[in-house]
Amino acid sequence: MAVKFIVSRYNSETDAKPYFQEFSLDIPKGATLLDCMNLIEWQQDGTLTFRMSCRSAICGSCALRVNGHARLACKTQAVDVVYEGAVKIEPIGNMNVIKDLAVDLEPFWESLEKVSPWLMPDESIKYEKERLQSHEDQLKIDHASTCILCASCYSDCNVLNVDPKFLGPATLAKAQRFVFDSRDAETEARLDYLSKLHGMWDCTHCAECSTRCPTDAKPLSRIKELRTAAMSRGFTNNNGARHVLGFRESVGGFKGFGGGGMLNENYIPIRSVGFFNLDGIFSLLPVGFRMFIRRKNPPLIPHIIEKIGEVRKMFRRFDEYRKESK
Amino acid sequence: MKYALFTGCVAKGAGRELMASTIYAAERLGIQLVEMKDATCCGAGVIQEDNPLLADALNARTFALAEEQGLDIMTICGTCQGVMRTAQVKMDDPKYRDKVNSELKKDTGRTYAGKTKVKHFYQIIHEEYGLNNLALRVTRNLKGLKVAPFYGCYVLRPHEYSDTKVPDRPDYLEKMIGAVGATPIDYPEKQKCCGFPILMTNKVNSLQLSGNAVIGALEAGADCIVTPCPLCHLNMDSYQPEIESMLGRRIGLPILHYPQLVALALGASLDDMKLNTHIVRPNKAMESLIKKD
Ligand code: SF4
Ligand code: SF4
Ligand code: FES
Numbered sequence: 001m002a003v004k005f006i007v008s009r010y011n012s013e014t015d016a017k018p019y020f021q022e023f024s025l026d027i028p029k030g031a032t033l034l035d036c037m038n039l040i041e042w043q044q045d046g047t048l049t050f051r052m053s054c055r056s057a058i059c060g061s062c063a064l065r066v067n068g069h070a071r072l073a074c075k076t077q078a079v080d081v082v083y084e085g086a087v088k089i090e091p092i093g094n095m096n097v098i099k100d101l102a103v104d105l106e107p108f109w110e111s112l113e114k115v116s117p118w119l120m121p122d123e124s125i126k127y128e129k130e131r132l133q134s135h136e137d138q139l140k141i142d143h144a145s146t147c148i149l150c151a152s153c154y155s156d157c158n159v160l161n162v163d164p165k166f167l168g169p170a171t172l173a174k175a176q177r178f179v180f181d182s183r184d185a186e187t188e189a190r191l192d193y194l195s196k197l198h199g200m201w202d203c204t205h206c207a208e209c210s211t212r213c214p215t216d217a218k219p220l221s222r223i224k225e226l227r228t229a230a231m232s233r234g235f236t237n238n239n240g241a242r243h244v245l246g247f248r249e250s251v252g253g254f255k256g257f258g259g260g261g262m263l264n265e266n267y268i269p270i271r272s273v274g275f276f277n278l279d280g281i282f283s284l285l286p287v288g289f290r291m292f293i294r295r296k297n298p299p300l301i302p303h304i305i306e307k308i309g310e311v312r313k314m315f316r317r318f319d320e321y322r323k324e325s326k
Numbered sequence: 327m328k329y330a331l332f333t334g335c336v337a338k339g340a341g342r343e344l345m346a347s348t349i350y351a352a353e354r355l356g357i358q359l360v361e362m363k364d365a366t367c368c369g370a371g372v373i374q375e376d377n378p379l380l381a382d383a384l385n386a387r388t389f390a391l392a393e394e395q396g397l398d399i400m401t402i403c404g405t406c407q408g409v410m411r412t413a414q415v416k417m418d419d420p421k422y423r424d425k426v427n428s429e430l431k432k433d434t435g436r437t438y439a440g441k442t443k444v445k446h447f448y449q450i451i452h453e454e455y456g457l458n459n460l461a462l463r464v465t466r467n468l469k470g471l472k473v474a475p476f477y478g479c480y481v482l483r484p485h486e487y488s489d490t491k492v493p494d495r496p497d498y499l500e501k502m503i504g505a506v507g508a509t510p511i512d513y514p515e516k517q518k519c520c521g522f523p524i525l526m527t528n529k530v531n532s533l534q535l536s537g538n539a540v541i542g543a544l545e546a547g548a549d550c551i552v553t554p555c556p557l558c559h560l561n562m563d564s565y566q567p568e569i570e571s572m573l574g575r576r577i578g579l580p581i582l583h584y585p586q587l588v589a590l591a592l593g594a595s596l597d598d599m600k601l602n603t604h605i606v607r608p609n610k611a612m613e614s615l616i617k618k619d
Contacts, residue, residue, distance in 0.1 A: 067494070068494075069494055083495070158518055158519035158521075158535060159519075159524070159531055159535075162521075162531050162534040162535055162538070163528070163530075163531045163534075166531075197528065198528075201524070201527045201528075202524055202527055202528050202531065203524070204479075204519050204521055204522075204523045204524050204532075204535070205371050205479065205480075205523050206479045206483065206518075206519035207479055207483035207484045208479075208483065208519075210483070210484045211483045211484045211485055218484075220484070224371075224374065224375050224378075227375040228375055228376070228377075228378065231375065231376050238527075239526050239527045240524075240526075240527040242526075243372065243526045243527065244372055244373075244375055244376050245376075247367070247369070247370070247372045247373050247376070248373060248376050248377075251366060251367045251369075251373065251384075261365075261366040261367065262335045262338060262339075262366065262367050263335035263339065263367050263370075265335065265336075265339040265340050268526075269526060272526035272527075273526065283529075286567070286568070287564055287565060287568070290564065290567065290605055291340060291564060291605070294602070294603045294604070294605060295603055296340060296341075296342070296343075296564070296603045296604070296605070297340065298339035298340045299339065302339075303335075303338045303339070305363065305364050305365065305366060306363050306364040307364050310387070310433055310434040311366055311384070311387075313433040313434075314380065314383060314384070314387075314429075314430075314433045314434070315380070317432065317433060318377055318379075318380045322377075
């Protein structure tokens with residue numbers, strides 16, 4: 001059966017903006033989307049431009065937006081993405097298009113460089129042969145190490161779409177790979193850098209990255225690991241980390257006191273901007289006032305669950321764990 | 327039909343209109359709800375970042391409470407739904423569940439057997455109650471009301487933790503909007519992120535994300551947005567004045583919680599839905615519907 005391939009075309013040197021062109025193709029049995037793209041190029045229009053190399057999901061060059069979401073053309077069975085007889089093919093997002101489906105990946109590479117994606121060991125330690133690592137330690141960086149730099153995550157990241165300065169998912173996954181590397185000596189400096197604006201706390205958890213990632217790298221999971229590492233090593237002087245502390249304290253209490261089992265929505269914003277940050281607190285006033293006028297403000301006396309004792313006990317015991325592990 | 331209602335924090339705090347309209351809608355539909363007054367915050371993915379095991383134990387406690395009641399859980403917050411399903415999928419691995427249970431038991435004597443189901447109100451309407459059943463109970467004709475669905479991330483992604491069938495092409499909200507007689511509006515941002523989780527970290531980015539969604543819906547001709555997540559609601563409603571001044575344009579698009587749209591179709595008054603507590607007031611399209619009867 002003939003399937004309609006609706007393909008985005010654009011030549012940055014001659015076209016004002018991209019347009020769609022339709023091709024009709026019978027999908028051969030077992031063909032990947034990349035096979036189909038090749039057939040279209042060979043048989044129907046030799047000027048169609050797209051990137052490919054390995055054809056086996058290793059090189060990371062064939063990422064495309066298929067029906068609006070990034071994926072590897074060579075790792076996709078074409079029939080699986082046909083809806084109502086058609087499939088829509090666009091270049092990956094959050095980058096400028098050079099021609100048709102080929103984008104300028106420069107911002108992606110530039111972002112990666114910002115986190116020094118190489119091992120920085122303690123050079124003063126002399127090893128007989130190479131720097132060995134236990135299997136257990138290797139597993140901590142195993143997921144991130146599978147990244148093939150295809151930029152699928154970069155393409156569909158919600159925050160990058162509004163802020164090109166955000167480090168972005170692949171870069172943060174790469175950062176996790178070195179922060180958790182037992183042989184690296186710059187862990188603290190790395191975490192400090194990642195804690196800044198446009199860094200790890202700017203991710204919204206939208207999970208587009210992990211959903212689109214064709215490997216085990218799953219950036220959102222790595223971002224969560226980075227944040228856990230930052231919290232446990234005390235990198236808490238920023239709004240993102242203070243927001244986490246606000247949750248912990250309003251649900252489970254502070255040093256064994258208080259905690260209602262539920263969020264105290266009046267406490268969290270003030271805790272997040274910082275108790276002594278007058279500008280920050282001032283910026284919360286308009287929304288607070290609006291909500292108060294509409295009787296939408298959170299109750300001043302926060303809700304406390306019935307058997308709060310159980311929950312405070314849990315938090316206290318986990319605090320003990322934390323102290324022990326330090 | 328009877329469920330343990332997990333309210334989440336927002337329905338008890340800054341989103342009490344969500345609670346009111348849920349109770350209203352459930353009563354009219356004949357869905358019995360027993361509020362879980364002893365359940366904790368789900369952690370919203372935030373406590374999870376401080377201490378994943380503790381956060382899973384908190385949710386295991388909630389599941390254990392529902393099991394003690396012999397009920398499945400109904401959530402009314404997209405974020406709670408996603409976070410709690412994630413915890414469940416992790417604990418479907420018996421080894422990990424044992425680990426969490428051994429922690430939970432120390433402080434509470436409770437354990438989670440892995441039985442209770444967690445479903446959002448919108449899944450329950452869709453999969454268990456039935457849209458036909460809902461349509462039969464509609465008393466207020468919403469014909470002509472153009473409603474833009476906004477899903478929120480947590481009920482859709484990551485796919486392995488989502489119960490939404492074909493999460494890249496969800497139709498739950500559209501089908502409900504149709505079943506109550508209104509018209510669903512399609513627009514590019516309906517599956518995107520509202521930005522709420524970074525409101526305290528990077529307000530400009532956060533509000534730009536909400537702004538894109540609200541303007542996308544407005545430009546597609548929507549009279550209002552409906553969302554199953556009260557956090558999306560907070561960013562798009564409570565912060566809409568900030569979005570307007572940031573983007574330098576007037577928006578005035580009302581944002582409804584999922585149960586509010588259901589309640590509206592079942593004849594609720596502005597007061598029943600606590601619609602007057604919203605920052606964005608009902609517009610002409612909505613008011614004329616309510617006044618008609
Ligand atoms: S989860 Fe974070 S990094 Fe991943 S796509 Fe969403 S905003 Fe970007
Ligand atoms: S993290 Fe995944 S999606 Fe992102 S570049 Fe690496 S392999 Fe591709
Ligand atoms: S061609 Fe190499 S990953 Fe697809």
